[in-house]
Amino acid sequence: MKLRKLALGLSISLAFAGASLAQTAMKISISVAQNSHQGVAIDTFAREVEKRTGGRHKVQTFYSGALGGERESIEAVQLGTQELAFTSTGPVPNFVPEARILDIPFLFRDKAHARAVLDGPIGQEMLTQFEAKGFKALAWAENGVRHMTNSKRAVNSPEDLKGLKMRTMENPVHVTAYKGLGIVPTPMAFPEVFTALQQGTVDGQENPLSVIMAAKFDQVQKHLSLTGHVYSPAIFLMNKAAFDKLSAADKQAFLDAAKEAVKVNRARVDEDDAKGVAELRSKGMQVVENVDKSKFVATLTPVNAEFEKQFGKANIDKIRNYK
Ligand code: EAX
Numbered sequence: 650m651k652l653r654k655l656a657l658g659l660s661i662s663l664a665f666a667g668a669s670l671a672q673t674a675m676k677i678s679i680s681v682a683q684n685s686h687q688g689v690a691i692d693t694f695a696r697e698v699e700k701r702t703g704g705r706h707k708v709q710t711f712y713s714g715a716l717g718g719e720r721e722s723i724e725a726v727q728l729g730t731q732e733l734a735f736t737s738t739g740p741v742p743n744f745v746p747e748a749r750i751l752d753i754p755f756l757f758r759d760k761a762h763a764r765a766v767l768d769g770p771i772g773q774e775m776l777t778q779f780e781a782k783g784f785k786a787l788a789w790a791e792n793g794v795r796h797m798t799n800s801k802r803a804v805n806s807p808e809d810l811k812g813l814k815m816r817t818m819e820n821p822v823h824v825t826a827y828k829g830l831g832i833v834p835t836p837m838a839f840p841e842v843f844t845a846l847q848q849g850t851v852d853g854q855e856n857p858l859s860v861i862m863a864a865k866f867d868q869v870q871k872h873l874s875l876t877g878h879v880y881s882p883a884i885f886l887m888n889k890a891a892f893d894k895l896s897a898a899d900k901q902a903f904l905d906a907a908k909e910a911v912k913v914n915r916a917r918v919d920e921d922d923a924k925g926v927a928e929l930r931s932k933g934m935q936v937v938e939n940v941d942k943s944k945f946v947a948t949l950t951p952v953n954a955e956f957e958k959q960f961g962k963a964n965i966d967k968i969r970n971y972k
Contacts, residue, residue: 790914
């Protein structure tokens with residue numbers, strides 16, 4: 650017993666000695682809880698960075714918007730006050746407008762299509778466009794397919810959305826599209842959403858099942874509709890100067906760590922999608938599973954024409970038709 654305690658004490662002090670040898674820990678943050686598809690992503694990333702750099706680099710993880718919302722985290726990474734962030738693409742277009750195209754509603758057929766585009770030449774080329782804005786984009790990851798929740802009524806078709814006040818991300822594409830669906834959009838940072846729903850400042854919000862569960866929105870929302878209206882990418886962002894300072898081997902280690910994290914992140918999204926409806930029902934939500942998406946697509950026709958003008962129809966078609 651005594652020996653084991655001694656051994657334990659020794660290994661703890663060794664661990665601390667190791668930590669002091671490491672360079673100061675970098676920070677990475679997410680806006681949702683640790684027990685989530687994003688939590689497993691940054692936890693895996695932190696572990697892999699440490700392992701792959703022989704403990705020379707440590708990454709400290711922050712959850713639930715402890716360092717601010719996603720827009721603030723991207724700003725901090727751009728400024729270099731925070732080295733890393735894992736964020737949905739929600740606020741990204743405010744920094745890298747080229748990324749706007751990814752958040753167009755009904756752009757992707759399904760997750761497999763989206764993952765193929767992001768991992769293929771279109772997505773990889775877009776990652777390089779972050780560099781001019783002071784970021785090293787390490788990898789695309791996943792937030793998930795977004796669905797709508799609200800406290801007022803079951804949503805079966807776009808008519809049911811008329812006049813619903815919904816929190817949206819701070820994303821110009823979402824705001825435009827949701828207006829086109831008849832929603833009254835209220836852009837808001839994620840850490841404020843639970844309270845806004847609870848107090849009735851807004852009637853609803855939209856997010857992937859992974860986020861709805863992690864944020865416990867079932868406690869403040871009665872209705873869920875599987876609208877699947879937007880595929881929501883996520884991204885690992887690093888301050889470019891911090892990345893450039895790394896040795897070539899460590900650069901590769903960070904990129905590989907992000908890749909490993911993406912695998913775990915996507916697997917968790919799939920798991921959440923598979924069990925989400927049953928779990929949210931068991932918590933009391935009323936779920937409309939079979940939503941006629943063609944009605945939503947039809948309602949968005951004028952909005953889509955606008956997007957085609959703004960982003961180029963050829964660019965949108967390139968993504969739509971990617972195999
Ligand atoms: O990244 O702001 C949002 O609705 C995001 O989907 C959420 O914070 C997860």
